[in-house]
Amino acid sequence: MALPHAELEQARMDNLTRHVAQNFLREPQVVGEPNDSGVAVSQLLFEKSDTVVISDREIHHQLRAASIAVVAHAPMLLMNDTDRDAVQAEIGRLGARYILAIGDVGLPKTTGNVKVIPDSGSLTALGKLTSLQFRTQRIDVSNALSAVSRLDGTHPMWLLTNRQEKVQSSPSDGEVSAFPVQSRRDAGAAPQVIATQESGIAAVATARSYGASVTVMRFPDPRLNVESMRAVAGLSDQPLIALGSQFGTSQQLSERIELGERAPLALPNKTGLVFALRTLRARYLNDSYVSKRADIPYGANYVRTIARPLSSQDQQDWKAWADAINAQDGFVFIEIDAVHRDADEILDSVEEIVSQPSIGVILRNAAQVCARSPQSRQRIADRLMHWNSEVINHNGDQLGVVLEGVDILRGGVCGISPQELMGLGLAILPARGEHLGGDATVNSQLYWDDWFVAERESFQPTGTLRSPRLGLIIRD
Structure with missing residues (x-):
């Protein structure tokens, strides 16, 4: 091999x-x-x-x-x-x-x-x-x-x-x-x-x-x-x-x-290797800014990575934009807010986009999934697991699903423990010093302005953490 x-x-x-x-x-x-x-x-x-x-x-x-x-x-x-x-x-x-x-x-x-x-x-x-x-x-x-x-x-x-x-x-x-x-x-x-x-x-x-x-x-x-x-x-x-x-x-x-x-250890832009301790630097784009900046700089310590919210806009336009970023050896994240009333429908509809290499998902306010109706909650949980087990993983775990806002949870997401989520390849970045099931600890540093960085200072893995890609970017 x-x-x-x-x-x-x-x-x-x-x-x-x-x-x-x-x-x-x-x-x-x-x-x-x-x-x-x-x-x-x-x-x-x-x-x-x-x-x-x-x-x-x-x-x-x-x-x-x-x-x-x-x-x-x-x-x-x-x-x-x-x-x-x-x-x-x-x-x-x-x-x-x-x-x-x-x-x-x-x-x-x-x-x-x-x-x-x-x-x-x-x-x-x-x-x-x-x-x-x-x-x-x-x-x-x-x-x-x-x-x-x-x-x-x-x-x-x-x-x-x-x-x-x-x-x-x-x-x-x-x-x-x-x-x-x-x-x-x-x-x-x-x-x-x-x-x-x-x-x-x-x-x-x-x-x-x-x-x-x-x-x-x-x-x-x-x-x-x-x-x-x-x-x-x-x-x-x-x-x-x-x-x-x-x-x-x-x-x-x-x-x-x-x-x-x-795992595909080499990044598409050949600037380094994909490992869980790698720092990624990303431009966060809103709808009005999305078409103006695809020239995100990158180097030995960070990767060209762009995140964009996805709600009800034309998904074909979004797909074309994602294709353009991928053509420049960049990484793309779809951001979906769990608070959005149509979040489960949006998650259902973007499988074609997510199945592309170098595209992942940020689920904002992940804790709010548990506040949704049982049917909606189950659809979201099923979709995330399906992506990680059948869609994203076939791309070699390059990217994955990032759950943002889970630091307020104590029992996992809708009864799913953090270790089980990570075992599926999902990514969780809790608040500084938050313990995952008493075994693994992730300490994070978040900086927020036009640029933001999520950096893992220390990480002690356990046998249940099977994915070499444990999360890329987090929006606080």
């Missing part, structure tokens, strides 16, 4: 030509929990290991442990009271003989045949442990996970936070003994690994110590920006490791990748 945008097609080809060892499943795997001990990733990647790096949860210790684990090609695990049994069981499964203890991990110096090596925390100790010369790099704590994902096993680097003191040497350096450095495990055949900020340092460091490349994504749903889709393009049925249950189930992740690839 070819993607409609050359950049993603190249990413897909790169991902599919990656050589991956046969022992990995030919499908995405979601491994572990957010900020866990790293045991789940270690179990997946390492059959055995003579060495293990153990850290407590103090951020300075985690960064030091990650810095050593990656160059030593050893799993990194986090030790605390809740994970102690699982960590000790993993040490036994790996058959480890050397444990490097960083911070307060509560391990005796010897446990059977296992030697526990204490770390003094100095730069000198790094040389004694690994016989390697480490450089140092200061990072902001907020960028810690990304920094760990970039650690390179061939270039020893000690990650320090901006406020952390760099200890050159310590009186305890004499107690530090050699910590064997092992060879890279993956032989260049590891799957692509994806993470988010919730994945945790131990999981990312363990993947890097194995030899896998790790992409830290802004959102666990890859459909929400182009960088994420680039990392997973082509991998809906190929080896892929996702660090943490924030990615959903393995099946959900696979479906999201497939849905993202099916």
